[in-house]
Amino acid sequence: MPKHIARLLILVAVLAVAAIAAKKFFTDKSYYMYGNYRGNSVAEIASDVPRFRGNEYCKSCHTKQYAEWSNSPHNSPGIGKHVKCEVCHGPVGQHPSNLPAPLHFDDRIAIAEGIAPPSQEQPSPDGKLPVPKDMTKCVQCHEAMPGRPLVQRQVVIAAHAGTEQCIACHNPHSPKINFAAMLQPPRGDTIAGKAAAAACGACHGVAGASVNPAWPNLAGQHAGYLINSLKAFKSGTRTNAMMSAMVAGLSDTDMQNVAAYFAQANCKTSGGDKAKIDLGKTKATSCALCHGASGISDNPAWPNLAGQNADYLSNTLKSFQNGNRNHPVMTSVAKTLSALDVDNLTAYYASASCK
């Protein structure tokens, strides 16, 4: 065999041996273990530490919040409504400690290769989870949006609450408002209230039946609403030349007493234009959610409308419309009403029985 051919053969043999050795040396031991891949990578990927840890973990400390939530519509898994703790508060991670989370598998690879870890998780400095106070979390599910199934509770934010935050009325752990369970305002003294109410009688009537239809009847009104109104006049959030002056001298106790007196007084239905009652009744369905189907509100903080003077009601709606009076819900509701609607509605409520 010529010399150069022999050399070539030796070279080929050396290369072949080198190739086999290199393949044996560089291929991971676990490659081909289960197939054409590195078998150990399965356990490596499975070794990542979960960030979301589930309700049971939260329950062990936050028993009160868990109890509120567990009986609420936000915990109704049977009908596909299951808003668990971490849906709003984010992943538990290492909470309550402020230690950084164990590295992701990818982060470990990055560090081994000298790259900054891709996830760059920042532990919360005090170990606390976010407690959203504004509406950002609520609207992610509850803002009215085409495409959301109709069974999902949705609201047009501006019409539902204006700029008011959801937690002003709703407890996110138990969002359904339970009016019966709401705290009743402290009971005032009706005897002392009657004496203090003498000054009110000149306009609102000694028995709470107003002498002028432009002024409200107070008899039978919720004490809570009356107290809130008096406080609003005192703080200046509501203004009225007469009322602002009248409340200046009233203490909190005076307000409770006066409110208690008028709340227990016998109300009188003022009556309205009979031709408009039926039209008003149809329109009143949108008021019924808060003010009650018959104009008697379930919530002591919201006024009864039944039997109230039509002129007063109509002035009130107009002042919501023109911005003289402001309320997160009423301002936007009033703006949806035409002048004709206002006439019909007030006639309906004025004629509704206040008993």
Next chain:
Amino acid sequence: MSNQDTNVGEDASDLSRRSFLRIFGISATCAGALVSAGNLIAKGQVAEPATDPPPKIPDYDWNKHKWAFGVDATRCIGCLRCVEACKAENGVAQDAHHFRTWVERYVYLEGEDKPHIDSQDDPQNIAASGSEKEFRFDNRYKDARVEKAFFVPKLCNHCTHPSCVEVCPTGATYQTKDGVVLIDHSYCIGCEYCVQACPYGVREFNHVLGVTDKCTWCYHRITKGLLPACVEVCPVEARVFGDRNDPQSPISLFIRNNRVEVLKPETGNAPNVFYVGIDKEVS
């Protein structure tokens, strides 16, 4: 004269070239046989798949599970909790361009045949969310005359016949025995063949590591008896996950009690994500 000389010279070299090629051919064939024999030996030594123990995952045997996923699009409210949970759980880049799972919106306006389709990387949605780091649906159809609209969550289908695994040149992506398609990031060279091979466009590129990334059905969670993060946080139970080997698991009940369909069945990939309530335009 010179012509003939050249011919003679060529004849002489022809002979030696022929013998050279013959010897070289034989030796190359032998070397090739040697290499493949070596391979076979190497394989024979390590392989024996029947007796290999399953991967060392505590309290978990991948031979006992067959995972599958269900999506009830009629329940999805497009809140995107799943998308954010996935990012937090898996350390996916916090921007509007990298997703292992995402949600699409299909809106049919009155008098139009074709739907308007958008998702988080839609520029208008990014603009509405205020920054490149967030992902929200812009409520752009609230005043439009909408005939029909719905949301469709999307994620890796963990196909029974995954085309991404078929094309991977390094064996970085593979299918586990329990039916999950994973990527070994230390073997991925970032060639993105798999990204092109996937008919569903579910693979994304991790620009920090220079590797392809994908949904793992939270393999680190399901092997510990937990649900994938997106299923865990879905507030309306639009996402369902479970073991098809267990006839009472949520996914077995989901498939049994609904008429389910898969995306693009014509590809032959045989997806393992089963949909309810999607429309003809969804693919």
